[in-house]
Structures are given as structure tokens and as C-alpha cells.
Amino acid sequence: MKLLILDRDGVINYDSDAYIKTLEEWIPIPGAIEAIARLSRAGWTIAVATNQSGLARGYYDLATLETMHARLRQLVAEQGGEVGLIVHCPHGPDEGCDCRKPKAGMLKHIASHYAVELAGVWFVGDSSGDLEAARLVDCQPVLVKTGKGQRTLAKPLPAGTLVFDDLAAVAAQLLQ
Incomplete structure (x- = not known):
């Protein structure tokens, strides 16, 4: 199985420090939807692992x-x-909890669901927490410069972190 795990806010859709609270605020980053579709059509399984503390904060409901x-x-x-x-x-x-990134609970859940090992599986995120969660379970940490990615790039990155402009560039690399 070719598995790719993505963070959501800042990778697939625009992020906001004020949280994405409504469907109207959920706006895909240009090229992201097409990148996911291209990968899927090429046989990749795309899973998403996303912190949504806005639920706990009461900003939106399930x-x-x-x-x-x-x-x-x-x-x-x-x-x-x-x-x-x-x-x-x-x-x-x-x-x-053990699920909130930078902990790796969601990644372990995905691995269990698909009955796969996570070693080497690419986890694409835009934050230090995403990269740390990837490192904890031996995923390949991948940083995109969208969302909080530029801010994250200014900090020390886990060894071996791959850096791409956006999700479309990640897809182009995986599909070449």
C-alpha cells in the first residue's frame, strides 16, 4: 500500500490563527485538491490527521x-x-490526550486502520508538531511552506525533513 498522511489546516486548506470555524472559512489552497486527486488516481491512499481543538474550545461542533x-x-x-x-x-x-500532535496517536490510529507500518511513510505538515509526530513513529517528516510552514522553517527541523513549496509539489515528487 502506498500511504500518504496529510495534516489538514495549512496543508490542504488555508489556516487561520482564529481557527477554521465554518464551511465558508474552509478554503482549499490552490493545487491541493488536484494534488490529492492525482495521487489517489495513481494508487496512493490519502489519510488525514488533524488537530481540531476548536471543538474543545466550542468554536464549532462536530x-x-x-x-x-x-x-x-x-x-x-x-x-x-x-x-x-x-x-x-x-x-x-x-x-x-495521546492523539493531539505533536503526540502520535492519530498516526498510530491510521496505521492500525490500514494495518501498515509507519516507518518511511510520508507525513506532510506545516508545523513543528506535525514534524515531531512524524518523527515519533518513524514517518518521513515532510514540511510544506504553506500555512505555518514558513514560520516552522525558521526553527530547527527534525533530521531528514523534506521541504516543499506546497502539496502540489509533494505530489509532483511522489508521482515522478
Whole structure:
């Protein structure tokens, strides 16, 4: 199985320090939907692991989050692709869960769901927390410069981190 794991906000869609709270605020980054569809059509399984502490903070509810994910699936399907498992952490940063990145609970859940080892699987994110979660389970950390990526690039990165302009550039690399 060719598995690719993506963070959501800042990788697939624009991010906001004020949170993505509505379907209207969930706006794909140019090229991201097409990149997911191209990878899917080429036999890649695309999973998503996303921190969604806005749920714990009461900024939006689970139904709203599910509407955003349904829109993601719809847009990718319109391009002939498919999005696999989407897992989210609903907890706030101080709740001590094992799923919230930089912990690796969501990545382990994806591995269990697909019955695969994570060693070498690319995990694409835009934050230090994404890269740290990847490192904890021996995924290949991949940083995109979209979202918080430029800020993250200014910090020390885990050894071996790959850096790309955006998700479209990641797809181009994987498909060459």
C-alpha cells in the first residue's frame, strides 16, 4: 500500500490563527485538491490527521467539522480521486490526550486502520508538531511552506525533513 498522511489546516486548506470555524472559512489552497486527486488516481491512499481543538474550545461542533470533511471528499471525488481515513483530535492543548500532535496517536490510529507500518511513510505538515509526530513513529517528516510552514522553517527541523513549496509539489515528487 502506498500511504500518504496529510495534516489538514495549512496543508490542504488555508489556516487561520482564529481557527477554521465554518464551511465558508474552509478554503482549499490552490493545487491541493488536484494534488490529492492525482495521487489517489495513481494508487496512493490519502489519510488525514488533524488537530481540531476548536471543538474543545466550542468554536464549532462536530457536525460542522464533518461538513468540512464531506466538502473535501466531494471536491477530490469531482477530480476522480478519493480521500481515505480522516482522523481528528478534538481535545484542547492542556487535556493530556495521546492523539493531539505533536503526540502520535492519530498516526498510530491510521496505521492500525490500514494495518501498515509507519516507518518511511510520508507525513506532510506545516508545523513543528506535525514534524515531531512524524518523527515519533518513524514517518518521513515532510514540511510544506504553506500555512505555518514558513514560520516552522525558521526553527530547527527534525533530521531528514523534506521541504516543499506546497502539496502540489509533494505530489509532483511522489508521482515522478
